[in-house]
Amino acid sequence: MPRLVDHEQRRRQITDAVRRVIVGGGLEKVTFQTVAVEAGISVRLVQYYFGTKKDFLLATHRSVMEDAGARFAQRWTALGAEATPRKAIHAVLTELLPLDDQRREEIIVLGAFDWAAIAGQRGNTEETFFAPEALATIIADQLRRAQPDDLPSPGDPDRDAEVIAMATGGLAHSILQGFSTEQAAIGLVDHLLDLVLGAQGGRVDSTQH
Structure with missing residues (x-):
C-alpha cells in the first residue's frame, strides 16, 4: 500500500529549507535548485508544491510570521490579565x-x-x-x-x-x-x-x- 503524503508537512519542509538558504546566503541565493538541495528533495517536487519562486517566497514569509505570531500569543497568554x-x-x-x-x-x-x-x-x-x-x-x-x-x-x-x-x-x-x-x-x-x-x-x- 503506497504511503500517504502529508502535503502540509511537505510544504513546510520546503519553506523551512528556504529559510535556511536565506540565513546562509540571503534572498539572492534562493533558487529552485538551492531549495531542493537544502530540503533533500528533487527540483520537480519543489515545483509541484510551488509553481513559481514567488509562491514559495510568499509561503516562507507567511510561515515565519505565523510561527512568530503563535509564539507571541503563547507568551502573551502566559502573562495573564494582571x-x-x-x-x-x-x-x-x-x-x-x-x-x-x-x-x-x-x-x-x-x-x-x-x-x-x-x-x-x-x-x-x-x-x-x-x-x-x-x-x-x-x-x-x-x-x-x-x-x-x-x-x-x-x-x-x-x-x-x-x-x-x-x-x-x-x-x-x-x-x-x-x-x-x-x-x-x-x-x-x-x-x-x-x-x-x-x-x-x-x-x-x-x-x-
Whole structure:
C-alpha cells in the first residue's frame, strides 16, 4: 500500500529549507535548485508544491510570521490579565530580540524580505510594514494603561510606542551584527522603558526570556 503524503508537512519542509538558504546566503541565493538541495528533495517536487519562486517566497514569509505570531500569543497568554504594562511591554520587546536560534532565524529572514521590499525587488510595503504598525499599537495600548488621568504631562503614547518599536528593531539587528550583546540589549530595553514609564512596575527579571 503506497504511503500517504502529508502535503502540509511537505510544504513546510520546503519553506523551512528556504529559510535556511536565506540565513546562509540571503534572498539572492534562493533558487529552485538551492531549495531542493537544502530540503533533500528533487527540483520537480519543489515545483509541484510551488509553481513559481514567488509562491514559495510568499509561503516562507507567511510561515515565519505565523510561527512568530503563535509564539507571541503563547507568551502573551502566559502573562495573564494582571501583568503590569511594563511587564507586558518588556515581554513583547524581548520576543523580538534574537535571544535563541529560532528568533535569530526569523529576524534574519524577515529582515531579508524587508530589504527586498525597500529596494523594490519583491513583496509589497503594506505586508512588510504591517507587523511594526501592529507592534506599535500593542505598545501604545499598554502605555495608556500605565498613565494616570491626572498626570500633568501624560506624553503621547502613540509616538512613544513608535520610538520603542523602532528602537527594538535596531537592538535586534545590533545583536546580529555583533555590535551589542544579548544582555546589553535587554539592559537598553529596560533603560528605554525607564525613560517612558519611570520606575513603575519595577524591572523585569532579565533571565526570563
